[in-house]
Amino acid sequence: xxxxxxxxxxxxxxxxxxxxxxxxxxxxxxxxxxxxxxxxxxxxxxxxxxxxxxxxxxxxxxxxxxxxxxxxxxxxxxxxxxxxxxxxxxxxxxxxxxxxxxxxxxxxxxxxxxxxxxxxxxxxxxxxxxxxxxxxxxxxxxxxxxxxxxxxxxxxxxxxxxxxxxxxxxxxxxxxxxxxxxxxxxxxxxxxxxxxxxxxxxxxxxxxxxxxxxxxxxxxxxxxxxxxxxxxxxxxxxxxxxxxxxxxxxxxxxxxxxxxxxxxxxxxxxxxxxxxxxxxxxxxxxxxxxxxxxxxxxxxxxxxxxxxxxxxxxxxxxxxxxxxxxxxxxxxxxxxxxxxxxxxxxxxxxxxx
Amino acid sequence: xxxxxxxxxxxxxxxxxxxxxxxxxxxxxxxxxxxxxxxxxxxxxxxxxxxxxxxxxxxxxxxxxxxxxxxxxxxxxxxxxxxxxxxxxxxxxxxxxxxxxxxxxxxxxxxxxxxxxxxxxxxxxxxxxxxxxxxxxxxxxxxxxxxxxxxxxxxxxxxxxxxxxxxxxxxxxxxxxxxxxxxxxxxxxxxxxxxxxxxxxxxxxxxxxxxxxxxxxxxxxxxxxxxxxxxxxxxxxxxxxxxxxxxxxxxxxxxxxxxxxxxxxxxxxxxxxxxxxxxxxxxxxxxxxxxxxxxxxxxxxxxxxxxxxxxxxxxxxxxxxxxxxxxxxxxxxxxxxxxxxxxxxxxxxxxxx
Numbered sequence: 017x018x019x020x021x022x023x024x025x026x027x028x029x030x031x032x033x034x035x036x037x038x039x040x041x042x043x044x045x046x047x048x049x050x051x052x053x054x055x056x057x058x059x060x061x062x063x064x065x066x067x068x069x070x071x072x073x074x075x076x077x078x079x080x081x082x083x084x085x086x087x088x089x090x091x092x093x094x095x096x097x098x099x100x101x102x103x104x105x106x107x108x109x110x111x112x113x114x115x116x117x118x119x120x121x122x123x124x125x126x127x128x129x130x131x132x133x134x135x136x137x138x139x140x141x142x143x144x145x146x147x148x149x150x151x152x153x154x155x156x157x158x159x160x161x162x163x164x165x166x167x168x169x170x171x172x173x174x175x176x177x178x179x180x181x182x183x184x185x186x187x188x189x190x191x192x193x194x195x196x197x198x199x200x201x202x203x204x205x206x207x208x209x210x211x212x213x214x215x216x217x218x219x220x221x222x223x224x225x226x227x228x229x230x231x232x233x234x235x236x237x238x239x240x241x242x243x244x245x246x247x248x249x250x251x252x253x254x255x256x257x258x259x260x261x262x263x264x265x266x267x268x269x270x271x272x273x274x275x276x277x278x279x280x281x282x283x284x285x286x287x288x289x290x291x292x293x294x295x296x297x298x299x300x301x302x303x304x305x306x307x308x309x310x311x312x313x314x315x316x317x318x319x320x321x322x323x324x325x326x327x328x329x330x331x332x333x334x335x336x337x338x339x340x341x342x343x344x345x346x347x348x349x350x351x352x353x354x355x356x357x358x359x360x361x362x363x364x365x366x367x368x369x
Numbered sequence: 370x371x372x373x374x375x376x377x378x379x380x381x382x383x384x385x386x387x388x389x390x391x392x393x394x395x396x397x398x399x400x401x402x403x404x405x406x407x408x409x410x411x412x413x414x415x416x417x418x419x420x421x422x423x424x425x426x427x428x429x430x431x432x433x434x435x436x437x438x439x440x441x442x443x444x445x446x447x448x449x450x451x452x453x454x455x456x457x458x459x460x461x462x463x464x465x466x467x468x469x470x471x472x473x474x475x476x477x478x479x480x481x482x483x484x485x486x487x488x489x490x491x492x493x494x495x496x497x498x499x500x501x502x503x504x505x506x507x508x509x510x511x512x513x514x515x516x517x518x519x520x521x522x523x524x525x526x527x528x529x530x531x532x533x534x535x536x537x538x539x540x541x542x543x544x545x546x547x548x549x550x551x552x553x554x555x556x557x558x559x560x561x562x563x564x565x566x567x568x569x570x571x572x573x574x575x576x577x578x579x580x581x582x583x584x585x586x587x588x589x590x591x592x593x594x595x596x597x598x599x600x601x602x603x604x605x606x607x608x609x610x611x612x613x614x615x616x617x618x619x620x621x622x623x624x625x626x627x628x629x630x631x632x633x634x635x636x637x638x639x640x641x642x643x644x645x646x647x648x649x650x651x652x653x654x655x656x657x658x659x660x661x662x663x664x665x666x667x668x669x670x671x672x673x674x675x676x677x678x679x680x681x682x683x684x685x686x687x688x689x690x691x692x693x694x695x696x697x698x699x700x701x702x703x704x705x706x707x708x709x710x711x712x713x714x715x716x717x718x719x720x721x722x
Contacts, residue, residue, distance in 0.1 A: 184664035231640040231695075269623045270623065270641060287583075287585070288585060289623055290585035293623070311532075311533065314538060316542060323541075326586060342584075
């Protein structure tokens, strides 16, 4: 493998000294970029884009050609695992993801097989390999997965939901069946992330998009416990370097101490949690990633720079901070504002290091 | 005024000794009750129901006839204030609230007048008076308002939103205009709650439904600061008793210490914040209200009782806890499950007092 030219992101995740605060954006390869929309048009639907090695590689690299980002992230979807389990993922234009065969009863859980990544999801590993080759050591590549709880909600609901009626029905009335499902998902996710690491991912992130809808007790039992099992079972080192693990529970600011207790390297925080407070609570144990409100990217360049300065100042001096948005960038953002954001992080953070 | 027969709720809010943990439910007068749906059908639309003193009084009392609730809450809507400001509130069947004349520019802010409750919202005061008379001292009556930030989002967006694009645009790009709007709303809300207290409300709650979508900094500046101003300007005592103030920011579990710093009597917490953790953080300063996940009411009686037991045990021994849901009860709940819930709180809490 080629030597890594910019390892600032990896060092920040391990709380080692850096020259400036590294930055990347959730959903940085996305619809706000005209060149993404063009490739997406060629590919047909979203899932076809994920499964096309060449095009998935291309869209992964697009934001890095425009901006001085310190990391690339595999272009894929969190629902590849349920799709590989046979649920039949599809996307209706203008709607969220859907499954042709949602998990409707306990028999359906027992009939699910743990995913064998090499056999069932070769296109993801091919994309990782291709992206690493194209990156040519410029910045590290992040692999990712959805959390078991987050995947389970889509599998049970059959798609997106705001109310989580069915998944909470399982959780409260059929907890044993829910645990069997989460168990299969945790094994699948661990194998999936290890496959990505073997193929070349240098960092992995688990997106627990829906952990924040759970009660305090249910979060620990049905989401966090399974993320901990995954962390415990990941390949710790690859290519002679530690492989940092980032856990991101949206709306999980209450649980930072518990998340840090999983043994992860870093915690992603959304914009509702101050990074200064978060650092006081857990900053001696893990790095923090976040957390500008994505809505700020709709503001003027002056406001964007001021918000970046506030967050950098709130975290304060020293390593252990990876700048990011508190959630994914939205399709309506002007690409020029993204440059303002990325450059503001670099320019204003040097004095803290 | 008639003497209050059951003041358990008031005592718990002031952290005075009680015999059991009092309980009420957000949206307890609501669509899950067939008798509510019948009255609602008579009234026509939702707003007509709010404005009809007799019917608003009737639906307020309905849940108290069925369940051993320890408080009544005025039946009204949080958007009465913007409606009184001339924005033209209406409800489309199957959709959320809407305004005919949303606040579209800065001139519109400057043209808004602070609400004079006696003159502009007499129907609310009439409802409070009527409900107090009908309650006849059985349990205390809660008055309420939306928070300035929450009201501002509806006024600027013109209705419900998931993204808060316009309100965040104002917040980030036109903060001075946003502050002028919030200032008028804070004055209006303080006058509105004082009017309700004078008419007979014995407790008031501010619903900050959308504070939790703000960044840490923005929450303090654009939501909490205005709730503090309101708290500072409320009538502290009425009928020889302290009037407790409850602040409820949904998704506000990060900010408990700051919310306690407003001088409120109690903090409402949603189900994502453990009441035990919350008590350790602020329980020597304020009471706590909450926080069962409303989804639990769809579970079996056994599961409901077990969840109630967990929350009571999490709070632990002593006063300062008002049991509630972490958010409003949803229309699909079986009324029999509500009885299980209310009775479980009473039965299982005696041993903690």
